Amino acid sequence: MSAQWIAVIGTSVCAFGLKFLGHSVPESWLSHPRIQRINSLIPIVLLTALVAVNAVTTKSKIVIDHRVAGLAVAVAALIAKLPFPFIVIGAAVGSAVAYHFGH
Amino acid sequence: MSVKRDSLSLSLAVGAYGTAFGAASVTAHFTILQTCLLSLLTFSGASQFAVIGVLGAGGSAISGIATATLLGTRNALYGLRMAPILKVRGAKRVVAAQVTIDESTAIATAQKDQADQITGFWHTGFGVFLFWNLFTLLGAVGAKAIGNPSAWGLDAAVPAAFIGLVWPRLIDRKTRVIAAAAILLSLALVPFTSAGIPIISTALLAIIVGWRK
Numbered sequence: 471m472s473a474q475w476i477a478v479i480g481t482s483v484c485a486f487g488l489k490f491l492g493h494s495v496p497e498s499w500l501s502h503p504r505i506q507r508i509n510s511l512i513p514i515v516l517l518t519a520l521v522a523v524n525a526v527t528t529k530s531k532i533v534i535d536h537r538v539a540g541l542a543v544a545v546a547a548l549i550a551k552l553p554f555p556f557i558v559i560g561a562a563v564g565s566a567v568a569y570h571f572g573h
Numbered sequence: 574m575s576v577k578r579d580s581l582s583l584s585l586a587v588g589a590y591g592t593a594f595g596a597a598s599v600t601a602h603f604t605i606l607q608t609c610l611l612s613l614l615t616f617s618g619a620s621q622f623a624v625i626g627v628l629g630a631g632g633s634a635i636s637g638i639a640t641a642t643l644l645g646t647r648n649a650l651y652g653l654r655m656a657p658i659l660k661v662r663g664a665k666r667v668v669a670a671q672v673t674i675d676e677s678t679a680i681a682t683a684q685k686d687q688a689d690q691i692t693g694f695w696h697t698g699f700g701v702f703l704f705w706n707l708f709t710l711l712g713a714v715g716a717k718a719i720g721n722p723s724a725w726g727l728d729a730a731v732p733a734a735f736i737g738l739v740w741p742r743l744i745d746r747k748t749r750v751i752a753a754a755a756i757l758l759s760l761a762l763v764p765f766t767s768a769g770i771p772i773i774s775t776a777l778l779a780i781i782v783g784w785r786k
Contacts, residue, residue: 473634478607480638481624482614485645489617490670492652500653508783509650511751512643513619515775517739518752519759520626520640523772525732527763529631540729541736548740553586558593561733566726 536572540565576689580680580696587618587676588704590734594621595712597731600722601629605713612709616702617674619738620645623772626731632769640773651678658690672698747782754778 492500525541526532543564547557591612598608603625611621620641627637652673658681661669677698684690722728743749755775762771 473628473637474603474607476634477624477628477637477641478603478610478614480634481611481620481641484638484642485615485617485620485648486671488642488645488649489652489673490667492649492654492673493656493666493670495653497653497657500650504784506650507786508780509646511748511779511783512646512776514739514742514748514752515755515779516623516640516644516772517619517735517742518755519772519775520623521732521735521739522756522759523630523763523768524626524735525729526760527630530764530768532760532763536723536726537729537732540726541732544729544733544736548737554590554737555593557737558590558730558733561729562726564726565729566724569723569726 536565536568539568576680576684576693577696580693580700583676583680583697584700584704587701588708590618591705591708592712592715593730593734594618594625594705595709595714596716596727597622597629597712597734598625598709599713599716600727600731601625603628605710605717608713609706609710612706615641615645616671616705617645617648618705622731622734622738626735627769627772629731630768630772632772633767636767636769636773640769643773643776647675648673651675654678655681655694658687659694669694669698672702674698674701676701751778751782 525537526534540561544557544561547560552560594612595608598611598621599605603611611624615621623644624637624641627640628634652670655669655673655678659669677694680697681690681694684693716722716727719725739752743752755778758775758778759771762774
């Protein structure tokens with residue numbers, strides 16, 4: 471079985487497990503302030519790390535290329551408070567333009 | 574009545590992001606079937622982007638699953654909040670759990686009376702599920718058809734989607750400092766660890782900071 475298949479099945483099983491857990495355990499189990507605090511910070515660190523690794527690395531090297539141009543457009547769109555699809559499409563357009571100038 | 578209208582408009586807006594996921598997933602070398610299964614079965618946007626982001630960057634299945642699962646922990650807390658409102662058992666609880674996501678919980682908890690909370694939860698949950706899966710298929714088929722993803726800028730769409738997801742959470746100095754630390758830690762680890770490790774390692778930052786308050 472490929473890594474992709476293992477990832478699809480594993481992620482889906484764990485995702486459902488967590489959702490069902492919340493519906494099934496007594497409230498006191500997960501309502502500790504420490505758990506709430508860590509839970510609110512986890513998306514911030516993981517999503518930020520995912521931005522960094524997907525934008526400026528290739529295999530195990532730091533690589534600055536056309537993707538950075540796309541990311542700059544995404545940040546500009548966020549500062550301008552544009553909705554999510556514009557952020558993603560803007561980044562794609564910025565990156566594609568930079569890619570064609572570089573080739 | 575207005576809760577149903579709110580649910581529908583949110584479902585359409587959020588569901589449309591499914592196009593970005595479908596395209597990003599195919600770009601990260603997942604097949605169209607695998608991409609659609611992720612949207613049907615995982616059905617949690619950030620977790621789905623995470624698993625394809627980690628594997629797309631060359632990470633192992635285990636680090637992809639672990640990163641996606643950590644991002645899914647908030648759904649457990651949503652379930653905790655929804656259970657006393659919905660009061661469902663058996664098969665209905667299984668369905669409720671599957672559609673317990675950011676949007677269904679947000680709409681439900683924004684309503685005043687319990688009947689509206691229940692209506693908001695189910696309408697948003699099913700609405701997002703329907704559109705998210707339809708648009709995922711559209712994005713995946715579209716990306717497959719156009720060929721070289723770099724030429725279309727799709728390799729930048731993945732980090733852009735992540736920055737769009739994290740941006741609204743960077744609300745104060747503390748969250749911005751921890752985000753900056755996550756960038757430094759992950760990039761510092763990239764040359765020395767196998768792919769996927771730099772991302773999941775940043776969870777330690779959240780645990781250390783959250784533990785101490």
